[in-house]
Amino acid sequence: MKFTWFNLMPWPYLADDFREKNRSIWVDIPNTLFDPEKGHFLYNRYMDQLEYAETLGYDGIGVNEHHQNGYGLMPSPNLIAAGLARRTSKAAICVMGNSIALYNPPIRVAEEFAMLDVISGGRLIAGFPVGTPMDTNFCYGQIPALTRDKYAEAHELIMRAWKESEIFSFDGKYNQLRYVNCWPKPVQKPHPPIYIPGGGSIETWDFCIDNDYNYSYLSFTGYKRGKQLMDGYWEQVAKRGKDESPYRGAFAQTICVADTDAEAETLYAEHLHYFYNRCLHVYPGFADPPGYRTIKTLKYGALTALTEDALAKFPTLTWKDLLEDRYVIAGSPETVRQQMEELIKGLHVGHVFCLLHIGNMPDEKTRYSTRLFAERVMPKLRDVWPEWKDDQRWWIKPMPNRLQLERSLPPGDRPSERGPKGRARGGGSPAEGKDEVER
Amino acid sequence: MKSQFLTTKRGCRVRVLEAGSGTPVVFLHGAGGLFPDNPFLDALAKNYHVFAPELPGYGDSTGEDLLEDMLDFTLHAADVVAELGIDKPHLVGHSMGGMIAAEMAATSPNDLRKLVLVGAAGLWIPEQPIPDLFAMLPHEYPKYLFHDPAAGLALLTGGLDFSNLEVLAEFYIANSRRMAMAGKILFPIPNRRLSKRLYRVKAETLIVWGASDALIPPVYAERWNQSIAGSRLVQIREAGHMVPYEQPEVFVSAVSGFLG
Numbered sequence: 001m002k003f004t005w006f007n008l009m010p011w012p013y014l015a016d017d018f019r020e021k022n023r024s025i026w027v028d029i030p031n032t033l034f035d036p037e038k039g040h041f042l043y044n045r046y047m048d049q050l051e052y053a054e055t056l057g058y059d060g061i062g063v064n065e066h067h068q069n070g071y072g073l074m075p076s077p078n079l080i081a082a083g084l085a086r087r088t089s090k091a092a093i094c095v096m097g098n099s100i101a102l103y104n105p106p107i108r109v110a111e112e113f114a115m116l117d118v119i120s121g122g123r124l125i126a127g128f129p130v131g132t133p134m135d136t137n138f139c140y141g142q143i144p145a146l147t148r149d150k151y152a153e154a155h156e157l158i159m160r161a162w163k164e165s166e167i168f169s170f171d172g173k174y175n176q177l178r179y180v181n182c183w184p185k186p187v188q189k190p191h192p193p194i195y196i197p198g199g200g201s202i203e204t205w206d207f208c209i210d211n212d213y214n215y216s217y218l219s220f221t222g223y224k225r226g227k228q229l230m231d232g233y234w235e236q237v238a239k240r241g242k243d244e245s246p247y248r249g250a251f252a253q254t255i256c257v258a259d260t261d262a263e264a265e266t267l268y269a270e271h272l273h274y275f276y277n278r279c280l281h282v283y284p285g286f287a288d289p290p291g292y293r294t295i296k297t298l299k300y301g302a303l304t305a306l307t308e309d310a311l312a313k314f315p316t317l318t319w320k321d322l323l324e325d326r327y328v329i330a331g332s333p334e335t336v337r338q339q340m341e342e343l344i345k346g347l348h349v350g351h352v353f354c355l356l357h358i359g360n361m362p363d364e365k366t367r368y369s370t371r372l373f374a375e376r377v378m379p380k381l382r383d384v385w386p387e388w389k390d391d392q393r394w395w396i397k398p399m400p401n402r403l404q405l406e407r408s409l410p411p412g413d414r415p416s417e418r419g420p421k422g423r424a425r426g427g428g429s430p431a432e433g434k435d436e437v438e439r
Numbered sequence: 440m441k442s443q444f445l446t447t448k449r450g451c452r453v454r455v456l457e458a459g460s461g462t463p464v465v466f467l468h469g470a471g472g473l474f475p476d477n478p479f480l481d482a483l484a485k486n487y488h489v490f491a492p493e494l495p496g497y498g499d500s501t502g503e504d505l506l507e508d509m510l511d512f513t514l515h516a517a518d519v520v521a522e523l524g525i526d527k528p529h530l531v532g533h534s535m536g537g538m539i540a541a542e543m544a545a546t547s548p549n550d551l552r553k554l555v556l557v558g559a560a561g562l563w564i565p566e567q568p569i570p571d572l573f574a575m576l577p578h579e580y581p582k583y584l585f586h587d588p589a590a591g592l593a594l595l596t597g598g599l600d601f602s603n604l605e606v607l608a609e610f611y612i613a614n615s616r617r618m619a620m621a622g623k624i625l626f627p628i629p630n631r632r633l634s635k636r637l638y639r640v641k642a643e644t645l646i647v648w649g650a651s652d653a654l655i656p657p658v659y660a661e662r663w664n665q666s667i668a669g670s671r672l673v674q675i676r677e678a679g680h681m682v683p684y685e686q687p688e689v690f691v692s693a694v695s696g697f698l699g
Contacts, residue, residue, distance in 0.1 A: 288615075
């Protein structure tokens with residue numbers, strides 16, 4: 001099993017009446033709510049947490065791309081990944097990913113991802129999402145009905161740029177380039193592992209299967225709801241005659257770990273409430289512009305509640321709802337282990353994106369939950385798939401002789417030489433009640 | 440009206456409603472497509488030979504993947520006219536159809552008789568942005584489209600009940616298909632630089648606008664009127680963006696009076 005520590009980087013300062021006063025956290029969120037000075041502390045704290053995850057033995061650290069979004073502060077995940085590449089040396093840098101239809105020309109993605117792969121010594125996992133409609137269509141103005149076509153062209157261009165050693169010309173519908181010449185090239189040959197974050201478009205399955213890319217279902221609604229979709233994916237994998245390696249699939253899961261189930265509720269309930277009831281407040285008109293989903297997918301999926309009545313209500317999910325419906329896996333290490341095993345086996349996935357920072361969770365609690373998961377849950381889940389333990393097809397292949405973090409820093413400034421409360425360490429019980437630096 | 444199918448040389452299969460006799464009038468529908476009943480077309484057919492093609496992606500017309508940008512849409516409409524075998528029709532375009540008709544009149548100014556633009560899309564005034572049709576939910580349409588939203592809702596849904604999820608789902612899927620197509624020339628801003636080409640329009644032009652159009656407000660009617668040499672403007676009271684459906688009699692009388 002592989003575990004990636006993932007941070008969405010939410011803005012944690014949304015008011016209690018945010019959703020009553022604003023129609024959406026995404027696209028048209030008032031930008032006056034962003035405070036750059038608070039943002040300074042926040043970005044650095046979130047990056048510290050990602051670096052901390054590596055020291056605890058997480059296989060990967062993950063970032064993603066969102067625009068004009070109150071629960072995502074990374075319009076450019078590559079900037080964050082560049083910082084992480086310099087301050088880590090073992091973990092996969094999972095950029096999930098770059099919305100390739102948005103880059104003009106998309107050769108930019110081939111170049112930046114290659115830079116990240118080179119700086120990190122071959123530790124990049126390259127995610128190529130189609131992009132959400134909020135990001136792609138409403139924030140970045142792409143025509144919904146042409147988004148997938150543009151995505152397909154961008155994908156072709158990037159893959160050719162990485163693979164081909166001859167300069168070539170590219171006469172695309174959306175990109176015309178006389179001299180395609182990717183410089184630099186990635187360390188990993190022929191290219192870094194490719195992950196395709198999917199949100200439910202069934203066309204994406206065949207695309208992943210045809211190219212042997214990992215299909216990552218990144219939802220916030222947990223494994224019970226994810227099952228139907230992942231079952232559909234695995235059926236399609238079987239139908240197309242591919243092997244059923246669990247590493248073809250990944251899933252994102254919100255997780256909270258404490259000493260006991262009761263402590264988990266005490267520590268984390270308020271932050272789950274913040275995320276699920278405030279951060280996911282997206283105006284439905286932004287979620288599904290005509291043409292973004294194909295008619296085939298529209299007919300396959302149930303319609304979200306679009307009636308006027310349904311929209312007038314703001315459903316409030318309680319701790320109990322979130323746990324019972326398995327939106328969230330929370331509790332003692334043993335509770336979490338059991339449910340994680342159910343998730344992994346039920347969805348047949350070899351890689352979990354662990355969402356351990358949630359909403360407005362303060363640093364101490366985040367590190368506490370992160371450490372407990374790493375020390376008391378992860379080791380017991382490592383060997384769920386013994387028959388596939390040597391399957392490295394969807395994993396990074398770093399340079400064996402790459403720079404190590406400790407050697408690249410001057411003496412006296414190495415993480416191992418800092419005190420236990422240094423930036424790269426920490427993770428004591430939040431029960432000590434430490435306040436955050438910027439508050 | 441009788442319904443027929445034709446296939447353009449490009450390969451689109453197009454359903455065309457047809458009625459009446461006399462001078463040909465081609466009506467190009469808006470982003471929402473034709474309704475099941477189009478009384479203003481029936482009324483026009485009393486004096487003209489009316490043709491109303493449905494754009495691919497609308498109703499039973501197919502081949503939408505063959506049309507991707509403004510030039511494709513414009514040439515497609517000309518291809519349909521050619522396939523119908525009619526010479527120099529009057530062009531009447533509503534909303535998105537007005538945008539296409541104006542492009543046709545600008546690119547091929549000798550291929551039409553007169554031009555009628557009804558609540559036409561295609562211009563953009565930064566100080567008067569048009570509401571985002573693509574971020575609207577079905578229940579929000581009526582207040583933007585009609586002077587009388589309650590009566591408009593009944594027209595829009597054919598009397599169906601939007602609080603019934605099955606009905607809503609059916610409407611939603613068909614509407615997604617239509618609007619996906621419309622988005623190719625209207626998203627994210629319905630401006631494909633038509634204003635640069637309007638100097639080429641030679642046809643006598645009538646601009647028709649609903650006085651209470653809340654989607655493309657009447658300030659756009661003024662802008663059209665200023666942009667096309669010698670054009671005339673008629674505003675129709677108690678009508679919103681869907682003026683041909685809301686005030687069919689006044690609309691037909693204005694159009695017939697102009698076409699002669």
